[in-house]
Amino acid sequence: MSARLTPPNIQLDEQGKLKHFLTLEGLKPHHLTEILDTAESFINPHTNEIKKVPLLRGKTIMNLFFEPSTRTRTTFEIAEKRLSADVMNLNISASATKKGESLLDTLWNLEAMQADMFVIRHAESGAAHFFAEHVAPHVHVLNAGDGQHAHPTQAMLDMFTIRKLKGDIYDLKVAIVGDILHSRVARSQIQALSLLEAREIRVIGPKTLIPPFPESLGVHVYHDMETGLADVDVVIMLRLQNERMKGALLPSEQEYFNLYGLTEKRLTHAKPDAIVMHPGPINRGVEIDSAVADGPQSVILQQVTYGIAVRMAVMSIIMSNAAQLAQAQEPTP
């Protein structure tokens, strides 16, 4: 047979620890629980405050956003500052690439400015992998959303929120509602939920918004809310983008809300203590009714706060793994 080597998982170092954070695919459950436990340690259990710690003092983190974002970039920035790192924000779509500089030239130039970590958002699926393959060995890449592929820190903050409020992921029934096809968040959530052994993962939406071969992702597909929400512990709503109407994937926002909008009445099909989540920003009256978004079961704003702790956890784990590896490689005197 040919020498078709399966490439090693590029986000793990030689000790099998996180070096980059690109996707949840190929990770082990212990990688996820380590992130969740570390995030927990950053939160004061009494005040829910997130402490400032000196873990990344002297390290430079560059936030490279090739696609606009407010929420994700801001929470990353706060997380980086709480870790005492030096932070640079670069809005790339507006500068270098417009001048015809190639992606890699941009990356290598920034690397030469002594970055230790890049937090990258890009419109192409696989962009984070691409950068991770081309950075210098001591530089780390953290995926803040690549195309329709993955948004692993969002998924981890969702897991953190669920664990915080439900005690454990294990044995829960979770429904993800809306545009699964175009959602990097949904893909990462599905991987996280299956790694953490949720009892059942459901996706709810019209066929035009469900990816082909959904069963290969390990989910059950529902096309109507009433049966899809029946007896679930967690409801995750996804943002619906306007483009879906233009692409003839949906007839109208009105019809979408009538069929898939989360109202108080629909929510009664879920377990009485079910929680409602949303990665934000929410479209009130499109995918979620205000009464639910602001209601007692909604944990949407807690997600945002926990996002800071989870991103701190991922960054500090990666940097401490790197330090440990460097120590292990140093010759003993």
Place this chain on the structure above:
Amino acid sequence: MNIVIQQGRVIDPSQHLDAVTNIYITRGHILAIGDQPPEGFVANEVIQAENKWVFPGLIDMQARLGEPGQHHTGTIASETKAAVAGGITGLCCPPDTDPVTDSQAVAELIQRRARQAATAFVMPIGALTQSLNGERLSEMYALKQGGCIALSQANRPIQNPLILKNALDYAASHNLLVMLRAENQQLKNNGVAHSGAVSSRLGLPGIPPSAETIALARDLILVEESGVRAHFSQLSCARSVEMIHTAKQRGLPVTCDVAIHQLHLSEMDVMTFSSLTHVTPPLRSHADREALRMGVKTGIIDAIVSDHTPLGRDDKQLPFGESTPGISGLETLLALTLRLVDEGVLTLSQAIQLLSEHPANILGLNVGRLAKGNSADLVIFNPNEVWQVRSEHLHSAGKNTPFNGWEFNGQVEMTLFQGRPVYRAEDR
């Protein structure tokens, strides 16, 4: 100049020949095949071919040569050298050059450059419509006069069915061969990978099989109406193989080919986002790959091509969807096809036919066989040599191969074009 190739295992399926014997070559042509030299034959050069295979030079119906236009990705000189290193002595180059091969001048330029390089026989394919824009017919007859072996739209199929119908009718009235790639742009949309389990996982915009099959159904109906000689290029779907089979059973004058990488790779090879596996049409499911393999085995698929597309580093050093699709395939076409023999999919004579006799028949050329009087275009192959693909060692200017590191049994030892050795393994 008289050459004798001695004691090789001479394989030419077109004349049911598979025997250890000698080939006598004079003035670039095959004078005789047999154990005894023809009367009065005195060899100036003796090539020993004991324990070697000798078979016709391959005809590759789809290879981009980078010229005119994309010089940074190869030239006719560099790519014909790569071709003969892979045992290919005849190549058809699609019209998506820059400028497009939609005029006699461009077609002649290509052939002139090829004659200067004198390494392999290059056959330009003319554009079916002007600038390949799918709107106005090209001067098809003039293109034929200018040496175009067929007409095609390369990877830009005509979307308007009326224009396609007219193009096929016009080509039929002048008895021209038309090569079609079946692809519906609306269904392809912004897709970059097969719409399947892998694209679902990776979030890569998908290209459904219907993008190919719907276009193929339309094209087959228009081919039937016009009666044109049509050849379908680079099938990728199981269902397409069935459709071609049905069309052939109905007696339609159609043939088809598959790109060799489709017979070895599948969507699974895209799992690491490697831009080297970004091709058009996309690598499809395992089931599609198996159906394509059955298609070549049973003869529904008539030929195997390289779909050679040499690309520069900048074309591939991008995230998957932004990279340019294509594989540098000339130097792996033969090895990958012979691997299908090792894997029990094809017999050796089938493999050779799919790469030489069949393409020659489709193109209506008297090449691709070791017949007396034919140009001595042939391959001397050492079946016992083991080698490994190293992208940096490819002769092609395009190093973009997903087969880097693959190991193969058997290597081209020498390639003769018009009776001259144009490649020897020691050049490697």
